[in-house]
Amino acid sequence: VILTVTLNAALDITYGLERVAWNSVNRVDAVDVRAGGKGVNVARVLHALDVDAVVTGLAGGATGAELRAELARAGLRDELVTIAGETRRTVVIAARNGSETTLFNEPGPQVSMEEWRAFEERFRNLVAGAEAVVLSGSLPPGVPLGAYASLGAAAGSPVVLDADGEALRLGLDARPAVVKPNADELGRATGLAVSNLEEIAAAADSVLEAGAQAAVVSLGAEGLLACTRDGHWRARPAQRVEGNATGAGDAATAALVLGLVRGQTWPERLLHAAALSAAAVASPVAGEFDRELYERLLEDVVVEAL
Amino acid sequence: VILTVTLNAALDITYGLERVAWNSVNRVDAVDVRAGGKGVNVARVLHALDVDAVVTGLAGGATGAELRAELARAGLRDELVTIAGETRRTVVIAARNGSETTLFNEPGPQVSMEEWRAFEERFRNLVAGAEAVVLSGSLPPGVPLGAYASLGAAAGSPVVLDADGEALRLGLDARPAVVKPNADELGRATGLAVSNLEEIAAAADSVLEAGAQAAVVSLGAEGLLACTRDGHWRARPAQRVEGNATGAGDAATAALVLGLVRGQTWPERLLHAAALSAAAVASPVAGEFDRELYERLLEDVVVEAL
Numbered sequence: 001v002i003l004t005v006t007l008n009a010a011l012d013i014t015y016g017l018e019r020v021a022w023n024s025v026n027r028v029d030a031v032d033v034r035a036g037g038k039g040v041n042v043a044r045v046l047h048a049l050d051v052d053a054v055v056t057g058l059a060g061g062a063t064g065a066e067l068r069a070e071l072a073r074a075g076l077r078d079e080l081v082t083i084a085g086e087t088r089r090t091v092v093i094a095a096r097n098g099s100e101t102t103l104f105n106e107p108g109p110q111v112s113m114e115e116w117r118a119f120e121e122r123f124r125n126l127v128a129g130a131e132a133v134v135l136s137g138s139l140p141p142g143v144p145l146g147a148y149a150s151l152g153a154a155a156g157s158p159v160v161l162d163a164d165g166e167a168l169r170l171g172l173d174a175r176p177a178v179v180k181p182n183a184d185e186l187g188r189a190t191g192l193a194v195s196n197l198e199e200i201a202a203a204a205d206s207v208l209e210a211g212a213q214a215a216v217v218s219l220g221a222e223g224l225l226a227c228t229r230d231g232h233w234r235a236r237p238a239q240r241v242e243g244n245a246t247g248a249g250d251a252a253t254a255a256l257v258l259g260l261v262r263g264q265t266w267p268e269r270l271l272h273a274a275a276l277s278a279a280a281v282a283s284p285v286a287g288e289f290d291r292e293l294y295e296r297l298l299e300d301v302v303v304e305a306l
Numbered sequence: 307v308i309l310t311v312t313l314n315a316a317l318d319i320t321y322g323l324e325r326v327a328w329n330s331v332n333r334v335d336a337v338d339v340r341a342g343g344k345g346v347n348v349a350r351v352l353h354a355l356d357v358d359a360v361v362t363g364l365a366g367g368a369t370g371a372e373l374r375a376e377l378a379r380a381g382l383r384d385e386l387v388t389i390a391g392e393t394r395r396t397v398v399i400a401a402r403n404g405s406e407t408t409l410f411n412e413p414g415p416q417v418s419m420e421e422w423r424a425f426e427e428r429f430r431n432l433v434a435g436a437e438a439v440v441l442s443g444s445l446p447p448g449v450p451l452g453a454y455a456s457l458g459a460a461a462g463s464p465v466v467l468d469a470d471g472e473a474l475r476l477g478l479d480a481r482p483a484v485v486k487p488n489a490d491e492l493g494r495a496t497g498l499a500v501s502n503l504e505e506i507a508a509a510a511d512s513v514l515e516a517g518a519q520a521a522v523v524s525l526g527a528e529g530l531l532a533c534t535r536d537g538h539w540r541a542r543p544a545q546r547v548e549g550n551a552t553g554a555g556d557a558a559t560a561a562l563v564l565g566l567v568r569g570q571t572w573p574e575r576l577l578h579a580a581a582l583s584a585a586a587v588a589s590p591v592a593g594e595f596d597r598e599l600y601e602r603l604l605e606d607v608v609v610e611a612l
Contacts, residue, residue, distance in 0.1 A: 020328075023406035024409070027413070031412050031413070065368065091321075093410065101329070102327075102329055103330070104321055104323075105332065105333050
């Protein structure tokens with residue numbers, strides 16, 4: 001079983017409409033409401049691949065209850081810890097007359113020290129039975145900035161870390177098996193320039209020096225770059241996929257943690273991560289992917305050693 | 307007690323942020339969540355004026371539960387009938403670097419014939435003890451278009467009707483004591499031109515011929531126009547109030563129903579309706595008003611017979 005941690009889970013609301021009239025009144029014609037947050041999306045992708053995944057993290061209030069009801073409907077195992085605060089919402093405005101989307105993210109709920117300790121205890125119990133752990137996403141207010149370092153240290157099993165800023169930088173102390181930043185996140189965590197592939201590789205190497213065992217950098221439509229102690233590889237889809245990039249990184253994370261527990265080689269892991277990530281772009285909602293496209297892209301992605 | 311009916315109640319979510327980055331990711335820094343829908347807003351204003359108000363209508367699902375929890379916190383009496391469908395949300399994006407706001411309205415829930423009959427029965431029980439009834443807002447799918455006509459006919463007490471399109475036009479059959487359209491709604495219900503005050507007055511008179519006992523037309527910042535069987539009056543605030551126009555019409559409706567049960571003269575009713583409406587514009591959220599400004603405007607609003 002793979003344990004996914006989502007400390008700042010969200011109720012993701014997606015509004016579909018033909019076009020948006022800014023500064024006016026819009027009638028939404030399609031509403032999708034689902035449990036979200038990066039770790040939840042990773043678990044959803046793993047579940048779709050018939051891999052046992054457990055969702056833990058923090059959830060509370062009416063929105064937290066709605067999130068948990070949707071997790072149950074989706075058949076995901078819910079080990080979230082209840083908090084007093086209200087789980088945040090995200091609202092995605094998706095106009096069909098263009099590929100652009102506008103996101104509104106609520107701030108996360110305040111977490112008390114007692115709630116954080118209760119989570120740490122739940123995590124220690126769950127991690128004992130896990131083959132690998134995914135630590136994903138932002139930290140809500142009240143959770144220590146070093147949360148991913150302390151959870152990583154408490155995990156006996158290998159950790160995949162997908163975070164930003166200080167949460168990522170401090171998380172390196174726990175020597176995660178894989179970190180999966182995008183180029184901007186890598187730049188923020190290291191303070192280094194990331195304007196071309198060479199700079200990105202150098203910044204990724206500095207993350208390895210700081211403790212990570214491997215860094216896989218997502219490059220958007222340009223694919224993925226893996227910097228590991230065994231070598232550097234790049235994966236690139238042969239075709240560009242149009243769609244909704246939200247959740248593409250989470251699909252890549254799902255493939256990377258799965259490759260880790262299955263003992264795949266780095267080129268195999270990258271192949272699956274790039275194909276699954278592009279297949280997620282083709283799906284309108286985070287946590288889902290186009291299965292047929294995924295199979296097809298497995299033949300098409302080019303992986304090369306650098 | 308005044309009974310307010312909100313058949314298409316909504317969970318109103320307001321997002322405050324400095325500026326909006328369209329087609330990008332926005333962090334919201336202020337979140338307000340409250341029970342909404344026109345009738346709920348009317349009840350909230352009445353409650354703030356220390357008048358007993360009862361909220362009835364339809365609510366369901368997780369959003370319905372959240373709406374009812376907020377009604378309870380606000381101290382409003384909840385006589386909503388539970389339906390299987392999910393109460394809709396509205397999301398208001400309010401940027402502080404401009405006075406404009408963007409609204410996203412979800413479609414209303416599907417209502418079954420059994421649910422509608424259950425509501426009619428609840429309404430008949432509640433209306434027996436009411437001094438007046440407010441029928442406000444849109445009809446969710448499944449509710450008959452003639453709903454306001456049949457509810458109005460079943461009500462022994464006088465009715466104030468605030469609706470649009472067919473719901474308003476058909477509702478006139480019940481001979482409401484007051485209808486309160488804005489100029490656009492009046493135009494849609496009558497099919498007449500409403501581009502100047504004379505045309506608006508002529509359209510309002512046609513509404514009286516169709517059954518209404520009085521029509522009060524809201525003219526935005528230009529105040530209110532009352533066409534009654536006793537004469538025509540116009541109320542105009544001496545000063546222009548800047549702010550959020552959402553809920554201003556509901557504040558006017560609250561003043562009009564209160565004037566009705568208190569037996570005020572038409573000039574008195576218009577004075578209060580115009581002052582309360584302008585004081586609601588000064589408040590950032592629907593159902594609230596600036597009390598001090600309300601008192602001040604009662605001295606300032608000019609009411610003239612036409």
